[in-house]
Amino acid sequence: MVCEMCDELDIDAEAVGAVAGAFGDSAQAIVSAAEIASGLTFGPAVAGRNYGDLGVRIAAAGGLVGSSLRRWSEASEDNADRLHTIVDGYRFVDDELSTSLHDPRIESTR
Numbered sequence: 001m002v003c004e005m006c007d008e009l010d011i012d013a014e015a016v017g018a019v020a021g022a023f024g025d026s027a028q029a030i031v032s033a034a035e036i037a038s039g040l041t042f043g044p045a046v047a048g049r050n051y052g053d054l055g056v057r058i059a060a061a062g063g064l065v066g067s068s069l070r071r072w073s074e075a076s077e078d079n080a081d082r083l084h085t086i087v088d089g090y091r092f093v094d095d096e097l098s099t100s101l102h103d104p105r106i107e108s109t110r
Contacts, residue, residue, distance in 0.1 A: 013087045013094075020083035027076035030069055038066030 040062050 011090045017087050020080045023076045023080035027073045030073035034066045034069035
């Protein structure tokens with residue numbers, strides 16, 4: 001949370017990490033759905049002679065669904081990675097600050 005009246009930034013690293021984990025889980029579920037969607041074929045052989053063109057169009061549309069789901073999964077995974085990077089960076093800075101505040105060299109100058 002950003003405080004508009006001060007120069008602070010406070011992040012609930014555990015909550016952000018949980019959101020990142022949820023994005024990662026979602027990405028896996030979406031990729032599974034994409035694999036299922038890509039396997040649903042309805043070409044001319046299945047459609048029959050009278051519906052050959054329609055079967056081809058339905059198969060093409062099904063392929064688009066699978067590729068769209070894969071892109072969605074990739075975007076979800078990217079979001080998870082970015083959130084993990086934010087949490088890691090925040091924890092690093094927080095640890096460094098904590099260490100410097102307890103540094104005996106700094107204590108002796110106070």
